[in-house]
Amino acid sequence: MYDNPRLVIDSSNPPEPGSIVWRSPSNIAIIKYWGKYGLQLPRNPSLSLTLASSFTDTSLEYAINDNPSGSGIDLEFYFHQEENEAFKAKIQAFLETLAPVFPFLKQLKLVIRTGNSFPHSAGIASSASAMSALALCLCSLEDMLFGTLQEPDVFDRKASWVARLGSGSACRSVFPHAAVWGETQHVKEASNEYAVPVGDLIHDTFKDFHDDILIVSSDEKSVSSRAGHALMDGNPFAETRYAQARQRLPVLLDAMRTGDLDTFGKIAEDEALTLHALMMCSNPSYLLMQPGSVAIIEKVRAYRQATGRPLYFTLDAGPNVHLLYPGEIIHEVRAFIEEELKKYCENGRYQEDWVGEGPEEM
Numbered sequence: 238m239y240d241n242p243r244l245v246i247d248s249s250n251p252p253e254p255g256s257i258v259w260r261s262p263s264n265i266a267i268i269k270y271w272g273k274y275g276l277q278l279p280r281n282p283s284l285s286l287t288l289a290s291s292f293t294d295t296s297l298e299y300a301i302n303d304n305p306s307g308s309g310i311d312l313e314f315y316f317h318q319e320e321n322e323a324f325k326a327k328i329q330a331f332l333e334t335l336a337p338v339f340p341f342l343k344q345l346k347l348v349i350r351t352g353n354s355f356p357h358s359a360g361i362a363s364s365a366s367a368m369s370a371l372a373l374c375l376c377s378l379e380d381m382l383f384g385t386l387q388e389p390d391v392f393d394r395k396a397s398w399v400a401r402l403g404s405g406s407a408c409r410s411v412f413p414h415a416a417v418w419g420e421t422q423h424v425k426e427a428s429n430e431y432a433v434p435v436g437d438l439i440h441d442t443f444k445d446f447h448d449d450i451l452i453v454s455s456d457e458k459s460v461s462s463r464a465g466h467a468l469m470d471g472n473p474f475a476e477t478r479y480a481q482a483r484q485r486l487p488v489l490l491d492a493m494r495t496g497d498l499d500t501f502g503k504i505a506e507d508e509a510l511t512l513h514a515l516m517m518c519s520n521p522s523y524l525l526m527q528p529g530s531v532a533i534i535e536k537v538r539a540y541r542q543a544t545g546r547p548l549y550f551t552l553d554a555g556p557n558v559h560l561l562y563p564g565e566i567i568h569e570v571r572a573f574i575e576e577e578l579k580k581y582c583e584n585g586r587y588q589e590d591w592v593g594e595g596p597e598e599m
């Protein structure tokens with residue numbers, strides 16, 4: 238879709254060395270992307286809230302390469318100031334697949350320095366923030382060299398498309414407040430290829446909204462998201478699940494437009510439990526929730542029942558529980574976490590996060 242053989246640097250007029258820095262946040266899906274086909278295309282539309290405090294900072298330094306190797310991409314890579322061969326190999330392979338989109342990458346020497354606002358082992362998904370930050374740097378570099386992405390909407394769409402190829406959920410991090418990824422007639426211009434912003438379609442309640450991430454375990458997951466998506470191919474409930482997500486999207490959008498927290502919360506919790514149910518009935522079956530996750534879920538439901546306060550949970554593909562609630566009950570919820578939930582967290586850890594304004598160029 239974005240292959241462009243004209244994006245080649247004129248060697249008689251090379252750019253001065255420089256650098257680009259982006260900060261990009263993670264996001265939390267309310268309707269989940271789980272199951273994909275082809276080149277990172279989703280089986281159903283998903284909707285997420287863009288977060289703020291869980292982010293990746295990525296700097297991309299570039300200089301013309303006087304001795305290009307011809308084949309590969311010349312890359313130095315640092316994660317939290319240290320060389321990291323495993324991450325480097327992943328990023329290098331990703332950049333090489335992007336050669337038809339950004340042919341100029343092979344003409345440059347690149348240095349990428351990246352780091353997260355949260356500890357790598359916190360069990361907080363970092364692929365969405367990391368891949369969106371990298372995609373934004375690449376689009377800024379293209380625009381700096383060729384002036385081809387001057388229109389903000391054009392820039393964002395391409396960044397979202399590139400981010401998707403790195404990690405599906407990353408395409409939704411490019412936009413403020415909320416985004417939808419995947420075809421649906423209910424959102425104008427929605428596509429399987431990139432996410433679109435829906436922040437303008439939601440009630441202010443969801444712009445002053447919190448997602449505190451309770452770290453039940455930071456151990457490496459037994460089954461990666463990538464492997465989990467692949468297992469959907471043989472899951473007997475797959476088609477029913479995809480249909481459910483498609484039907485649910487307009488219901489969620491309507492609830493978010495009107496500020497209907499009750500419907501929002503029902504969908505959010507059902508999506509989380511459905512995601513984990515799909516894992517449990519995959520072949521082979523697996524379980525990522527832990528006793529602490531279940532204990533928290535039960536406590537959240539009992540708290541809501543007893544107080545009537547709109548506190549809900551969701552889960553990623555892991556044991557950590559995300560607490561979703563509007564800003565107006567923050568003091569009550571934080572007290573509840575401290576008194577009742579913190580004991581289920583690894584070393585009492587949780588990350589306070591909230592709905593944010595999207596990525597920033599630094």
Ligand code: DP6
Nearest residue numbers: 266269270404405406462463553554
């Ligand atoms: C459960 O985006 O991590 O968080 O495309 O293989 O990188 P890849 O998968 P990834 O899957 C995210 C799954 C999820 C739901 C969601 O974010 O929609």
